Amino acid sequence: MDTTPNQHDDPILAKxxxxxxxxxxxxxxxxxxxxxxxxxxxxxARQDLIDMSEEVRLNFNSSDETMETLAAIETLNNIIDxxxxxxxxxxxxxRRVTLLLMQPYFAKVTLEMRPGRPxxxxxxxxxxxxxxxxxxxxxxxxxxxAETYYNQQMGPTSYSVDGxxxxxxxxxxxxFDIVRDQxxxxxxxxxxxxxxxxxxxxxxxxxxxxxxxxxxxxxxxxEVVRHDDVPVLLVNxxxxxxxxxxxxxxxxxxxxRKRKTLSxxxxxxxxxxxxxxxxxxxxxxxxxxxxPQTLTWKSFVAEQGAGERDLGRSTSTKTxxxxxxxxxxxxxxxxxxxxxxxxxxxxxxxxxxxGAVRKFERFGVGPRFTALVTxxxxxxxxxxxxxxxxxxGLQEEMLGLDVDQQVELFxxxxxxxxxxxxxxxxxxxxxxRFSGAHDQIERLAWLRLDRVGMRLLSQPALSATEWLYxxxxxxxxxxxxxxxxxVDEVQDYTEAQLMVLARYFSxxxxxxxxxxxxxxxxxxxxxxxxxxxFRESHGSVDECRLLTSYRSSPEITALFAGLVKHxxxxxxxxxxxxxxxxxxxxxxERDDYLRALRAAxxxxxxxxxxxxxxxxxxxxxxxxxxxEGVCVVDHDxxxxxxxxxxxxxxxxxxxxxxxxxxxxxxxxxxxxxxxxRRQLYTALSRAMHRVTVLAQGALTPxxx
Ligand SMILES: Nc1ncnc2c1ncn2[C@@H]1O[C@H](COP(=O)(O)OP(=O)(O)OP(=O)(O)O)[C@@H](O)[C@H]1O
Numbered sequence: 001m002d003t004t005p006n007q008h009d010d011p012i013l014a015k016x017x018x019x020x021x022x023x024x025x026x027x028x029x030x031x032x033x034x035x036x037x038x039x040x041x042x043x044x045a046r047q048d049l050i051d052m053s054e055e056v057r058l059n060f061n062s063s064d065e066t067m068e069t070l071a072a073i074e075t076l077n078n079i080i081d082x083x084x085x086x087x088x089x090x091x092x093x094x095r096r097v098t099l100l101l102m103q104p105y106f107a108k109v110t111l112e113m114r115p116g117r118p119x120x121x122x123x124x125x126x127x128x129x130x131x132x133x134x135x136x137x138x139x140x141x142x143x144x145x146a147e148t149y150y151n152q153q154m155g156p157t158s159y160s161v162d163g164x165x166x167x168x169x170x171x172x173x174x175x176f177d178i179v180r181d182q183x184x185x186x187x188x189x190x191x192x193x194x195x196x197x198x199x200x201x202x203x204x205x206x207x208x209x210x211x212x213x214x215x216x217x218x219x220x221x222x223e224v225v226r227h228d229d230v231p232v233l234l235v236n237x238x239x240x241x242x243x244x245x246x247x248x249x250x251x252x253x254x255x256x257r258k259r260k261t262l263s264x265x266x267x268x269x270x271x272x273x274x275x276x277x278x279x280x281x282x283x284x285x286x287x288x289x290x291x292p293q294t295l296t297w298k299s300f301v302a303e304q305g306a307g308e309r310d311l312g313r314s315t316s317t318k319t320x321x322x323x324x325x326x327x328x329x330x331x332x333x334x335x336x337x338x339x340x341x342x343x344x345x346x347x348x349x350x351x352x353x354x355g356a357v358r359k360f361e362r363f364g365v366g367p368r369f370t371a372l373v374t375x376x377x378x379x380x381x382x383x384x385x386x387x388x389x390x391x392x393g394l395q396e397e398m399l400g401l402d403v404d405q406q407v408e409l410f411x412x413x414x415x416x417x418x419x420x421x422x423x424x425x426x427x428x429x430x431x432x433r434f435s436g437a438h439d440q441i442e443r444l445a446w447l448r449l450d451r452v453g454m455r456l457l458s459q460p461a462l463s464a465t466e467w468l469y470x471x472x473x474x475x476x477x478x479x480x481x482x483x484x485x486x487v488d489e490v491q492d493y494t495e496a497q498l499m500v501l502a503r504y505f506s507x508x509x510x511x512x513x514x515x516x517x518x519x520x521x522x523x524x525x526x527x528x529x530x531x532x533x534f535r536e537s538h539g540s541v542d543e544c545r546l547l548t549s550y551r552s553s554p555e556i557t558a559l560f561a562g563l564v565k566h567x568x569x570x571x572x573x574x575x576x577x578x579x580x581x582x583x584x585x586x587x588x589e590r591d592d593y594l595r596a597l598r599a600a601x602x603x604x605x606x607x608x609x610x611x612x613x614x615x616x617x618x619x620x621x622x623x624x625x626x627x628e629g630v631c632v633v634d635h636d637x638x639x640x641x642x643x644x645x646x647x648x649x650x651x652x653x654x655x656x657x658x659x660x661x662x663x664x665x666x667x668x669x670x671x672x673x674x675x676x677r678r679q680l681y682t683a684l685s686r687a688m689h690r691v692t693v694l695a696q697g698a699l700t701p702x703x704x
Contacts, residue, residue: 012186013183013185013186016174016176016183016186017183019123020104020176020178020181020182020183021181023104023105023123023137023138024101024104024180024181026131026137027097027100027101027104027129027137028101030093030097030129031050031053031094031097031098031101034090034093034094034097035049035050035094037090048079049076049079049080049094049098053076053098053101053102069102069286070209070282070285070286073099073102073285073286074282074285076098077095077285080094080095080098093129095127095288096127096128096129096288097129099126099127099288100125100126100127100129100138101180102179102180103125103126103178103179103180104123104125104138104178104180104181105123105124105125105138105176105178106124106125106126106175106176106178106197106214106215107123107124107149107173107174107175107176107215108121108122108123108124108172108173108174108176109121109122109124109145109146109148109149109170109172109173109174110122110170110171110172110174111145111148111168111169111170111171112168112169112171113168115169119169119171119172122136122139122145122146122148123137123138123139124138124139124140124141124146124149125138125139125140125141126140126141126212126214126287126288127140127288128140128143140256141214141215142252142253142256142257144159144160144161144166145159146159147159147160147222147226148168148170149173150217150218150219150222150225150226151170151219151222152173152189152195152218152219153170153219154170154171154173154189155169155170156168156169156170157169157170172188173188173189174186174187174188174189175187175189175195175196175197175215177197177200195216195218197215197216198216198218198550198575199575201213201215201216202550202575205606205607205608205658205688205689206607206608206656206657206658206688207641208279208638208639208640208641209278209279209280209281209282209283210244210245210248210279210280210282210283211283211286212245212248212249212252212283212286212287213242213245213246213249214249214287217246217249218242218548218550220544220545220546220547220548221241221242221245221246221249221546223544224246224250224544224546225246225249225250225253226253227250227542227544229254229509230509230540230542231509231510231534231538231539231540231541232509232510232511232512232534232535232538232540232541232542233509233510233511233512233541233542233543233544234490234512234513234527234530234531234534234541234542234543234544235511235512235513235514235543235544235545235546236514236515236516236527236543236544236545236546237513237514237515237545237546237547238515238517238546238547238548238549238561238564238685239515239517239518239549239551239552239560239681239682239685239686240549240550240551240552240557240656240685241515241546241547241548241549241550242546242550243488243513243514243515243546244280244488244513244654245283246513246546247269247486247488247511247513248280248283248284249287250486250511251264251267251269251284251289251292251484251486252284252287252289254267254484255267255289256289262483262484264284264289264290264291264292264293265292265293265481266481266482266483266484267292267293267482267483267484267485267486268292268293268294268295268479268482268484268485268486268505268508269291269292269293269294269295269485269486269488270295270296270297270300270485270486270487270488270501271294271295271296271488271489271654272296272488272489272492272653272654273296273635273650273651273653274296274635274636275633275635275637275638275639275651275655276488276653276654276655277294277296278638279639279654279655281294292484292486297311297493297497298311301464301468304464304468304471304478305443306464306467306468307464309461309462309463309464309467310461310463310464311463311464311465312463312464312465312466312467312468312494312496312497313465313494313497313521313523314463314494314523315463315465315466315494315496315497316494316495316496317495317496317499319457319466319496320465320466320469320496320499320500322456322457323453323456323457323466323469323470323473324469324473326456326457327365327456327470327473328364328365330364330365330452330456331361332357332361332365332447332452334350334354335448335451336447336448336451336452336455337350337353337354337357337446337447337448338350338353338445338446338447338448339353339446340353340377340381340437340440340441340445340446342434342436342437342440343433343434343436345434347381347384347434347437348377348380348381348384348437348446352377352380353377353446356373356376356377356380357373359372359373359376360372360373360376365473365474366473366474366476367474367475367476367477369474370444370474370475373446374441374442374444377441377446378438378441381437381438381441385427385430385431385434386427388426388427388430389423389424389426389427389430390423390426391426394426394429394430395422395423395426397429398422398425398426398429399416399422401429409428409429409432410425410428444471444474444475447474449462449467449470449471449474450462450467452470453466453467453470456470465494465496465497465500468500468504469496469499469500469503472500472503472504476503476506477503477504477505477506477507478503478504478505478506479504479505479507479508480507482505482507482508483507483508483509484508484509484510484511485501485505485508485509485510485511486510486511486512486513487501487510487511487512487513487514488513488514488654489513489514489518489653489654490512490513490514490525490530491514491515491516491518491519491524491525491527491530492514492518492519492520492521492524492653493524493525493530494523494524494525495525495529495530495533498525498530498533498534499533499537502533502534502536502537502538503537506537506538509538510534510538512530512534514527514530516678517563517564517677517678517681517682518653518678518681518682518685519675519678520649520650520653520675520678520679520682521675522675531543547573548573548574548575549573549574549575549685550574550575551656551685551687551688552574552685552687552688553574553578553579553580553688553689554574554579555579555580555581555582555691556574556579556582556684556685556687556688556689556690556691557573557574558574559582559684559691559703560680560681560684560685562703563677563678563680563681563684563702564681579689580689580690582690582691582692582693583600583691583692583693584665584693584699584703585693585694585695586665586666586694586695586697586698586699587694587695587696587697588697590696593694593695593696594625596694597622597625597626597661597663597694598625598626600661600692600694601626601629601630601644601661602629604643604644604659605658605659605689605690606642606658607642607657607658607659607688607689608639608640608641608642608643608644608645608657608658608659609643609644609645609657609658609659609660609661610644610645610646610647610652610655610657610659610660610661610686611626611630611644611645611646611647611661611663612647612648612649612652612660612661612662612663612683612686613646613647613648613649613663613664614648614649614664614669614670614679614683615648615649616648616650618648618663618664618669619632619646619647619648622646622663622664623646626646629644630644630645630646631643631644631645631646632645632646632647633645633646633647633651634647634651635651639655645657649679649682649683652682652683652686653682655686656686656687656688657686657687657688658687658688658689658690659687659689659690659691659692660683660684660686660687660690660691660692661691661692661693661694662680662683662684662691662692662693662694663694664694664695664696665680665693665694665695665699665700665703666695666696666697666698666699666700667695667697667698667699667700667701668697669700670700670702671700671701672700672701672702676700676702677702680700680702680703
């Protein structure tokens, strides 16, 4: 690699600066043209936009600066949204220009598209923009040709357009450090694997929020980001290999490539907990994309109406299969059924529900049966509404509505003439008042699922997982609008939970990412089991591996790699940079241990330090020992930028810290068992630059 320093007399730097200034001028012109086109009603917004975008610096150097940058981008997006209803295509262009004005591009590739033809420069940025003749000024990082940058391969390389492979010759791959219209430096890469921007990005300290990795996506990561759209993609990556980052880049990629048909609300993202959800929530907005529907298993279960039950983490696949098998001969009893009641009124009696069920029970329990019964109940409800419209009391009520109520209900004022009109308007009143009853029928409120399930399983209660699965036996599928479902930390799900997700989202494509070595609870699915479940539900499963750690220094990577199987260990790597040797100490005396722990906490070093305890109980104990100087992170907390936090391993999932202190590395907490091994691997691998391991008593044999 030739790293070219910032030199005043460097002709390449001067030429690139001139190009940047020209592009910047174009961008300003495009922005001004669009904004002056926009409705004069928005004059205030226009000026705000110009003022704001001139002030914003795209600066991710420190956590504070990152936060400021992201907040500024969000404010800009809000101003742009003011225009939204009126000028969609202009607004989209404005959004792109505004993003590019912060950093017009981050790389350039020079490509010989055909032998003998002059080479072409392609500048790559977070968004794409063309000039007035539709010629690209900057191409979007997700466009086909940008693949040549991410392939990290000099000479002959290729990219695919609409499924067809195009071979080109890459003669130059140049990366830029640019802030607005200022080119600070550039790096020409001549050796495939080296990436100066990456190395400089990895030197930085922990930031409060995860950042987009658009400019430095590595080759193995790019295979996931740009993977063909397949039913299921399973990514197995070591700690810190960028799984979450790649997942978010993939969402941005899909939203771009399928922008005519895919919207963010058709993408569902499952994350481990609320702290993690907040940690990643600015990545997509900083790329100009909106966040997908983000949820945890717990919030998913609650949304489905199963929240009061045990979450079902110990439910076995055997139980679900038993539910499936025994439901084939199921005969619903009257007590399994429920009346439809709305606004305190019984609208369909149990006997009517029983009648509808008996009419179709010959089909056996399943989606066909459920659809037929549901339709029948909707019909019966409609008939009941017609009957109610003849009720004198309700008719009087309708005639007594004041003008506002009439307008709200009918969209106009009314003066019914004759019985027929009176009945018609009363029916509309009834429909509006009891509209929830149709929803109840759709949600299977007429069926006592718990009672049915308890009978089938001969047990006193159903877990959320069992309840959801039983409902799927009746309906076959759950969510019909979801097109992509992404599950991060998939190793923490049980087979039964995954069976529910696979079936609930049977029409969606899945991206599943995880690390088997980070399964911190007993009884979760192994990767072969995950693959098997989705092969059964979705036909095929493609798999990718990520084997390089970008988070942790080589010393820390070596420490946690020592905990995995020998053959895997040999393949793990860390991107080289300076590191500090881990500190590992065991103390026979409690007082000595506490002294060392307090010393570690009082001199944490730069950035954010986390004391990661193995369980919630240990968090409570440590919190008492360490006092108020150390803040405990729970579900509602945001991570601070610097200082020391105390949290459980469960809460630390997916997060990272400059310095990790493992305060309970004694044999009794981390014995030589596969589970303890994975827990320790997870705790250690949260560290970027420094690790301190302390044991009260004999040190865990895992680090012996
Ligand atoms: N290509 C890249 N360029 C720059 N930084 C990267 C790159 N890939 C990953 N990183 C950084 O490495 C760190 C780890 O990334 P991420 O959290 O996505 O990994 P992960 O595989 O999900 O981790 P884990 O499974 O251990 O929670 C983050 O700080 C991320 O920004």
